[in-house]
Amino acid sequence: MKPITQPTLAELTAEAMEWGRKPRRRGSWYVTEHMVRAMRAYGWTIVVGALGQPILYLLGLAVGLAALIAVPIPDGGREVPYLLFVAPALLATAAISVASEEFTYPVMAGFKWRQYFYGFNASALSSGQIANGVVLGAAARMLVTVVAYWAFICIFFEWLYPGAANFATSWISIVIGLVAGLAFGAPLMAYAGALEEDKGQFALVQRFVFMPMFLFSGTFYPLATLPLWLQWIGWISPLWHASELGRVVTYGKTVEPWLLAVHVTYLLVLTVGGVILARRVFTRRLAK
Amino acid sequence: MPEAVITAESLRKTYKVKGKADFVAVDDLSFEVAPGESFGLLGPNGAGKSTTMKMIGAVSTRTAGSLSILGLDPDQYGPEIRSRLGVVPQQDNLDGELNARENLFIYGRYFGLPAKVCHEKADELLAFAQLEDKAKSRVDALSGGMKRRLTIARGLINDPRILLLDEPTTGLDPQARHVLWDRLFRLKERGTTLVLTTHYMDEAEQLCDRLIVVDKGRIMAEGTPSSLIRQHSSREVLEVRFGSDRNQQVAGTLEGIGDRVEVLPDRILVYTSDGEAALERITALGLSPITSLVRRSSLEDVFLRLTGRSLIE
Ligand SMILES: Nc1ncnc2c1ncn2[C@@H]1O[C@H](COP(=O)(O)OP(=O)(O)OP(=O)(O)O)[C@@H](O)[C@H]1O
Ligand SMILES: [Mg+2]
Numbered sequence: 001m002k003p004i005t006q007p008t009l010a011e012l013t014a015e016a017m018e019w020g021r022k023p024r025r026r027g028s029w030y031v032t033e034h035m036v037r038a039m040r041a042y043g044w045t046i047v048v049g050a051l052g053q054p055i056l057y058l059l060g061l062a063v064g065l066a067a068l069i070a071v072p073i074p075d076g077g078r079e080v081p082y083l084l085f086v087a088p089a090l091l092a093t094a095a096i097s098v099a100s101e102e103f104t105y106p107v108m109a110g111f112k113w114r115q116y117f118y119g120f121n122a123s124a125l126s127s128g129q130i131a132n133g134v135v136l137g138a139a140a141r142m143l144v145t146v147v148a149y150w151a152f153i154c155i156f157f158e159w160l161y162p163g164a165a166n167f168a169t170s171w172i173s174i175v176i177g178l179v180a181g182l183a184f185g186a187p188l189m190a191y192a193g194a195l196e197e198d199k200g201q202f203a204l205v206q207r208f209v210f211m212p213m214f215l216f217s218g219t220f221y222p223l224a225t226l227p228l229w230l231q232w233i234g235w236i237s238p239l240w241h242a243s244e245l246g247r248v249v250t251y252g253k254t255v256e257p258w259l260l261a262v263h264v265t266y267l268l269v270l271t272v273g274g275v276i277l278a279r280r281v282f283t284r285r286l287a288k
Numbered sequence: 289m290p291e292a293v294i295t296a297e298s299l300r301k302t303y304k305v306k307g308k309a310d311f312v313a314v315d316d317l318s319f320e321v322a323p324g325e326s327f328g329l330l331g332p333n334g335a336g337k338s339t340t341m342k343m344i345g346a347v348s349t350r351t352a353g354s355l356s357i358l359g360l361d362p363d364q365y366g367p368e369i370r371s372r373l374g375v376v377p378q379q380d381n382l383d384g385e386l387n388a389r390e391n392l393f394i395y396g397r398y399f400g401l402p403a404k405v406c407h408e409k410a411d412e413l414l415a416f417a418q419l420e421d422k423a424k425s426r427v428d429a430l431s432g433g434m435k436r437r438l439t440i441a442r443g444l445i446n447d448p449r450i451l452l453l454d455e456p457t458t459g460l461d462p463q464a465r466h467v468l469w470d471r472l473f474r475l476k477e478r479g480t481t482l483v484l485t486t487h488y489m490d491e492a493e494q495l496c497d498r499l500i501v502v503d504k505g506r507i508m509a510e511g512t513p514s515s516l517i518r519q520h521s522s523r524e525v526l527e528v529r530f531g532s533d534r535n536q537q538v539a540g541t542l543e544g545i546g547d548r549v550e551v552l553p554d555r556i557l558v559y560t561s562d563g564e565a566a567l568e569r570i571t572a573l574g575l576s577p578i579t580s581l582v583r584r585s586s587l588e589d590v591f592l593r594l595t596g597r598s599l600i601e
Binding site: 007010015020027030031037041114119123125126288 | 290291292293303323324345347348349358359360365366367368369370371372373375377379381382383384385386390394395397398399400446449479
């Protein structure tokens with residue numbers, strides 16, 4: 001007396017294969033969509049941070065520190081105004097700072113506080129796609145931040161030092177900023193994904209990883225100014241590598257080709273390695 | 289007999305525990321679920337029901353054994369299987385920062401449904417969950433039962449072939465529970481396969497065509513609700529109370545009355561084919577219970593028998 005006829009098992013299997021196709025292909029974007037939507041909850045901090053930070057830093061440095069340090073900074077065969085020297089590093093710092101937020105708390109929330117990763121995972125999405133979506137969502141926010149920074153840098157330089165910056169190539173610092181954020185963020189995401197509980201580790205990362213990196217990565221002065229026993233912090237810091245690349249594209253700092261290759265490779269290795277590791281951590285944890 | 293949509297053979301799941309031997313959550317489960325069937329997993333807390341549900345849901349990977357859902361192995365075809373499943377986990381995992389409607393809409397997106405379909409479905413399911421007036425409320429601001437209803441609604445967004453419900457009605461008021469039962473009956477009529485766990489025995493009797501009783505990761509019994517009652521319990525049950533301090537003491541003297549006597553903290557259960565006769569024999573012994581009640585055996589009695597514990601915590 002069944003009112004409907006049941007499909008056969010073979011038909012059900014075929015249907016599942018068909019339904020699985022689209023999520024398999026596009027699942028990472030679905031997660032990205034969710035992550036970006038979730039950012040709206042603190043959307044105003046993102047906007048205020050993205051617009052306010054560059055204004056504050058650039059203005060503060062321009063009218064304060066840069067006025068004090070009136071001597072041009074010799075860097076890579078060129079002499080550049082102090083503000084021009086720090087600007088590319090500030091841009092990369094902004095991206096990394098976003099990464100230090102987006103790759104920590106939302107990951108902890110997804111696994112533990114709000115558990116939405118488990119919700120994603122019960123649908124057609126895979127754990128690898130969930131990890132991808134977190135990366136892409138964070139990248140989207142970094143992009144907003146970096147583009148805003150770059151725009152302000154352009155405005156400032158046209159106003160203060162017309163002709164000093166090379167706008168034909170300086171837009172590449174947007175890409176560099178993104179990669180810097182990912183190089184720092186992806187390994188951090190693997191770490192955050194492996195944490196069972198938040199006992200203040202993220203605050204420690206801010207204080208003892210992000211801050212020293214910010215201070216000792218040749219952000220405010222050339223790295224070579226530091227004694228050798230402090231320089232290693234810069235060498236392992238994605239911020240230094242990104243800042244150097246930013247200087248190359250912003251004002252044509254000359255860097256040995258091998259060193260250029262090291263900068264690029266280092267950032268890419270951290271990014272790719274971090275993403276692979278994070279995907280593995282996510283997969284293992286969600287399959288428990 | 290149509291081919292089973294879920295086939296589990298010697299299914300096993302162990303969890304790593306630091307410094308100790310692996311903990312066995314699911315030991316050796318073998319069962320099949322036919323298309324359109326409504327299949328129940330019953331068992332005390334920690335029996336391994338949720339763990340089993342997560343393996344059927346193609347999220348938790350099995351340690352050993354074989355498992356086939358819709359003819360596919362979840363180890364390789366997780367997304368394909370999950371695309372045709374509806375899942376209501378024991379613990380709600382809605383996104384509390386999004387509103388009720390967004391939670392439904394965006395969940396539909398995960399299955400690759402077009403935005404237009406997601407919008408229609410979201411409205412339809414909000415009505416089903418009776419949450420239309422909460423559509424724009426943040427999920428964190430909903431009551432526990434409302435969240436539960438939303439989670440259940442979310443599980444239906446992709447018109448699943450198999451619906452997995454892990455304690456779906458926990459936290460629901462009676463009215464919402466009946467609305468859900470009604471909806472589940474209708475899904476069943478349309479051919480949806482249901483797999484559910486519950487601690488409410490009346491719910492299991494109502495909803496399940498067939499069920500297994502699990503304890504410590506193993507199957508203790510299997511059958512239809514009525515066959516389980518026939519096999520594992522007497523026709524009637526006499527419940528007598530002598531006061532919590534006297535129950536244990538009196539129980540000894542009741543041995544031999546009925547087929548079996550079970551002492552609970554607050555009452556004594558006498559399993560017998562004739563409850564009234566048993567009560568007469570008790571009064572003939574000169575005992576006068578504070579209250580007495582004769583009823584038909586239920587699944588709950590099967591449970592007490594099989595697991596040695598009351599199921600409703
Ligand atoms: N992630 C995990 N890690 C370690 N042990 C776990 C994990 N998940 C479940 N367990 C253990 O496995 C056993 C079975 O748990 P499960 O959640 O499947 O029980 P259940 O039958 O659903 O119980 P309940 O009725 O309380 O929901 C429990 O002893 C539990 O402690
Ligand atoms: Mg459970």
